[in-house]
Amino acid sequence: MKPPPFAYRAPESLGEALSMLxxxxxxxxxxxxxxxxxxxxNLRLARPALLVDLARVPGLAGVDQRAGGLALGAMARERTLERSELVRRLAPLLSAALPFIxxxxxxxxxxxxxxxxHADPxxxxxxxxxxxxxxxxxxSAGRGERTVAAKDFFSGYLSTALEPDEILTEVRIPPFPSGMGVSFMEVARRHGDFAMVGVAAAVRLEAGYIAEARLALTGVADAPVRAVDAERSLLGAAPDAASFAGAAQAVAQRLAPRSDLHGSAEYRREVAGTLVRRALAAASGRAAAHNLQGDLEEGAIP
Ligand SMILES: Cc1cc2nc3c(=O)[nH]c(=O)nc-3n(C[C@H](O)[C@H](O)[C@H](O)COP(=O)(O)OP(=O)(O)OC[C@H]3O[C@@H](n4cnc5c(N)ncnc54)[C@H](O)[C@@H]3O)c2cc1C
Structure with a gap:
C-alpha cells in the first residue's frame, strides 16, 4: 500500500511548525x-498535501513533575512514559494502561x-x-495558547477540540491523591489489539469506606466515557461486592455501544459491567494495601 503524494517538512521550532499549519x-x-x-x-483514508513532522521541534517530549502533578510533552513516546518511575508514582493509572497499547x-x-x-474510540x-x-x-500561531479540559477535548469519533492550525504541546495531569488504588482492565480479541472494552478505575478509602472513585471507559462510545453517576453512587459505600455490582449495573445501563464485527452492543455492555466490577475490586484492594502500608509506616500498627 502506498500513500498518495504529499510534501514533507520537518521544522526545527514550534513557531515554524505553527506557521506552516x-x-x-x-x-x-x-x-x-x-x-x-x-x-x-497508506489506506488513502487521509490525503493531506503536507505533513509537518514534529520530531525535530525541541521541548515537546518532557516528562516533568509540576505543582505536585505531571507536565508531559505531547511528543513523549508511549514507551518512555511506560518506563518512567515519575509517571508510575504520580499517574499510576497511566502506567497501568500503557502496556495495553x-x-x-x-x-x-x-x-x-x-x-x-487521534482520539480513537x-x-x-x-x-x-x-x-x-x-x-x-x-x-496556534494566530490565537496563542489555550487549555482544554479532557471532558471538553474529545468531541466524537476521531474528533477533538483541536483546530487544523493547532498543535497539542503538553498534557497536564493534576496531583493524584495519595493512597489511591488503580486498575486498568480491558478485553481485546488478541493481545495488542485495540480494546473491545476497557475500564480505568481508581479508588481511595477512608476509615474503610470509599472516599473517592474515578471510572472511565473506552471502546463503548465514540469518545471516552467518564461514569460520573457511578462514581457518585460509590461515595461513602463499603468497598464490597454489592457496591461494585451496583456501580457496574449503573454504568452498563447508561451505555449505548455500537455493534460491529468484533462484538454486539449487548456483548460490549455486558463486558463493560463485568470489567467495572473487577477493576473497582482490584483498585479498592490496592487502596486498602496503601492504607495498611501507611499505617505501618506511621507506627499505627505495631
Ligand atoms: C498495529 C497497531 C496497533 C495499535 N494498537 C493500539 C492500541 O491497542 N491502543 C491504542 O490506543 N493505540 C494503538 N495504536 C495506535 C498508537 O497508539 C498510536 O501511536 C497513536 O494512536 C497515535 O500516536 P502517534 O504519535 O503515532 O500519532 P500519529 O499517527 O503521528 O498522528 C495521529 C493523529 O494525531 C495528529 N497529531 C499527532 N500529534 C499531534 C499533536 N501534538 N498536535 C496535534 N495533532 C497531532 C496527527 O495529525 C494525526 O491526525 C496501534 C497502532 C498500530 C500500528
Missing part, C-alpha cells in the same frame, strides 16, 4: 509517531499527543486522560 490549514497534518496517521495515508515497537514510536489527538490514553481530569495545552 496556519498557512496550509486543512491541507496540512501534523506527524508525530506516525502509528495512526501512516496507516491512514499495541506492542512495544508501536509504543516506541507512538506518542502521548498522537494518541490524544477504543484507545486507552483518552480514557485515562478523562479519569485523571487531564488538561491539554494547545497552541
Amino acid at each position: 496556519a498557512e496550509h490549514g486543512d491541507d496540512a497534518k501534523v506527524l508525530a509517531g506516525g502509528q495512526s496517521l501512516v496507516p491512514l495515508l 499495541g506492542h512495544p515497537a508501536i509504543r516506541s514510536r507512538g506518542t502521548l499527543g498522537g494518541s490524544l489527538a 477504543a484507545a486507552e490514553i483518552p480514557a485515562v486522560a478523562a479519569a485523571l481530569d487531564a488538561e491539554m495545552v494547545v497552541v
Whole structure:
C-alpha cells in the first residue's frame, strides 16, 4: 500500500511548525509517531498535501513533575512514559494502561499527543486522560495558547477540540491523591489489539469506606466515557461486592455501544459491567494495601 503524494517538512521550532499549519490549514497534518496517521495515508483514508513532522521541534517530549502533578510533552513516546518511575508514582493509572497499547515497537514510536489527538474510540490514553481530569495545552500561531479540559477535548469519533492550525504541546495531569488504588482492565480479541472494552478505575478509602472513585471507559462510545453517576453512587459505600455490582449495573445501563464485527452492543455492555466490577475490586484492594502500608509506616500498627 502506498500513500498518495504529499510534501514533507520537518521544522526545527514550534513557531515554524505553527506557521506552516496556519498557512496550509486543512491541507496540512501534523506527524508525530506516525502509528495512526501512516496507516491512514497508506489506506488513502487521509490525503493531506503536507505533513509537518514534529520530531525535530525541541521541548515537546518532557516528562516533568509540576505543582505536585505531571507536565508531559505531547511528543513523549508511549514507551518512555511506560518506563518512567515519575509517571508510575504520580499517574499510576497511566502506567497501568500503557502496556495495553499495541506492542512495544508501536509504543516506541507512538506518542502521548498522537494518541490524544487521534482520539480513537477504543484507545486507552483518552480514557485515562478523562479519569485523571487531564488538561491539554494547545497552541496556534494566530490565537496563542489555550487549555482544554479532557471532558471538553474529545468531541466524537476521531474528533477533538483541536483546530487544523493547532498543535497539542503538553498534557497536564493534576496531583493524584495519595493512597489511591488503580486498575486498568480491558478485553481485546488478541493481545495488542485495540480494546473491545476497557475500564480505568481508581479508588481511595477512608476509615474503610470509599472516599473517592474515578471510572472511565473506552471502546463503548465514540469518545471516552467518564461514569460520573457511578462514581457518585460509590461515595461513602463499603468497598464490597454489592457496591461494585451496583456501580457496574449503573454504568452498563447508561451505555449505548455500537455493534460491529468484533462484538454486539449487548456483548460490549455486558463486558463493560463485568470489567467495572473487577477493576473497582482490584483498585479498592490496592487502596486498602496503601492504607495498611501507611499505617505501618506511621507506627499505627505495631
Ligand atoms: C498495529 C497497531 C496497533 C495499535 N494498537 C493500539 C492500541 O491497542 N491502543 C491504542 O490506543 N493505540 C494503538 N495504536 C495506535 C498508537 O497508539 C498510536 O501511536 C497513536 O494512536 C497515535 O500516536 P502517534 O504519535 O503515532 O500519532 P500519529 O499517527 O503521528 O498522528 C495521529 C493523529 O494525531 C495528529 N497529531 C499527532 N500529534 C499531534 C499533536 N501534538 N498536535 C496535534 N495533532 C497531532 C496527527 O495529525 C494525526 O491526525 C496501534 C497502532 C498500530 C500500528
